[in-house]
Amino acid sequence: MIDLRSDTVTQPTQQMREAMLAAPVGDDVYAEDPTVNELEQRVAELLGHEAGLFCASGSMCNMLGVRLLVEPGQEVVCEVQAHIARAEMGGHAAAHGLTMRTFPSTRGRLEPAEVAKIISPSAGPYLVSTAAVAVENTHNFGGGTIQPFDELTAVAELCREHGIGYHLDGARLWNAHIATGVALEAYGRLFDTVSVCFSKGLGAPVGSVLVSTADNIARARVMRKRLGGGWRQAGVLAAACVYALDHHVERLADDHAAAQIFAEAVAGSVPTAVDPDNVETNIVVIETGTTPAAPIATAAEERGVKVSALGPFMIRAVTHLDVTADDCEWAGQLVGKLLAE
Numbered sequence: 001m002i003d004l005r006s007d008t009v010t011q012p013t014q015q016m017r018e019a020m021l022a023a024p025v026g027d028d029v030y031a032e033d034p035t036v037n038e039l040e041q042r043v044a045e046l047l048g049h050e051a052g053l054f055c056a057s058g059s060m061c062n063m064l065g066v067r068l069l070v071e072p073g074q075e076v077v078c079e080v081q082a083h084i085a086r087a088e089m090g091g092h093a094a095a096h097g098l099t100m101r102t103f104p105s106t107r108g109r110l111e112p113a114e115v116a117k118i119i120s121p122s123a124g125p126y127l128v129s130t131a132a133v134a135v136e137n138t139h140n141f142g143g144g145t146i147q148p149f150d151e152l153t154a155v156a157e158l159c160r161e162h163g164i165g166y167h168l169d170g171a172r173l174w175n176a177h178i179a180t181g182v183a184l185e186a187y188g189r190l191f192d193t194v195s196v197c198f199s200k201g202l203g204a205p206v207g208s209v210l211v212s213t214a215d216n217i218a219r220a221r222v223m224r225k226r227l228g229g230g231w232r233q234a235g236v237l238a239a240a241c242v243y244a245l246d247h248h249v250e251r252l253a254d255d256h257a258a259a260q261i262f263a264e265a266v267a268g269s270v271p272t273a274v275d276p277d278n279v280e281t282n283i284v285v286i287e288t289g290t291t292p293a294a295p296i297a298t299a300a301e302e303r304g305v306k307v308s309a310l311g312p313f314m315i316r317a318v319t320h321l322d323v324t325a326d327d328c329e330w331a332g333q334l335v336g337k338l339l340a341e
């Protein structure tokens with residue numbers, strides 16, 4: 001089976017499992033786990049921030065990162081297909097009392113003009129006050145879209161001008177970094193809070209890190225425990241993330257090349273389904289036109305390829321550590337053929 005539903009489906013490699021086995025550990029609620037401390041410090045430094053907090057998931061890091069910037073009753077502004085708005089189960093509202101206002105865009109692209117139009121900082125007693133803007137880079141449902149650095153910078157300036165916070169959902173920031181060559185630190189320094197994931201393209205079984213100032217991270221540590229996210233000998237998991245940092249970042253270029261191959265193979269049968277020029281990283285979004293997506297996904301699975309039907313007429317395929325370029329070519333030809341039938 002070639003599983004292209006997500007880059008979260010990977011199996012930890014043997015070497016990663018050995019690193020986990022060998023990890024020195026301690027009680028992380030006492031901040032005494034040396035492997036967790038090493039990971040938090042390394043990620044904070046890489047992203048140009050003072051401190052980091054290791055969490056179970058990207059969703060938890062996003063919830064904490066946004067909550068550091070937004071008080072209950074205030075709003076965070078983000079794109080309409082943002083993971084924080086669509087796929088975090090309303091956690092930001094349910095647990096932290098925040099509202100969200102969204103702007104539409106093409107392929108999840110950050111639109112500084114749209115952001116400028118809808119923010120309402122310090123709106124007084126008449127409107128909900130915007131306390132932060134959140135950006136996703138790369139953008140998942142947009143199709144692995146890379147946010148252009150100048151647009152990220154323009155919105156950073158807008159946020160600074162209006163005294164509002166700026167959060168980055170960088171679950172796949174590693175992919176943007178490898179595709180563009182922009183330093184992780186350059187991305188990181190634009191934002192007040194940044195969340196990065198190890199359980200996506202980097203192939204770790206669990207784990208995300210939130211970075212910010214030391215004061216913010218001390219607050220986030222309290223909030224994490226309040227959410228039930230305090231953990232003990234978590235170094236076993238952090239070791240997988242340290243291993244991934246050392247061994248799985250550069251190779252993301254292979255995933256990007258495989259996604260291109262997949263997209264070209266689909267477009268070879270149905271050119272309107274996907275434009276390979278729009279495939280910037282490891283995610284391929286296919287528009288099925290008038291053909292319903294779910295039966296195509298089912299038919300593909302029956303022939304050994306799993307893809308996600310993410311909308312009634314939209315299929316998503318994601319390349320990762322556990323698939324080869326040849327797998328992707330074959331899978332792309334199959335999906336293209338099914339679409340053309």
Ligand SMILES: Cc1ncc(COP(=O)(O)O)c(C=O)c1O
Pocket residue numbers: 056057058059060062083084136138139140169171172197199208
């Ligand atoms: C862009 C983005 N942000 C955040 C998350 C949340 O990560 P987790 O599944 O670890 O909560 C995901 C998960 O796929 C994602 O794609």
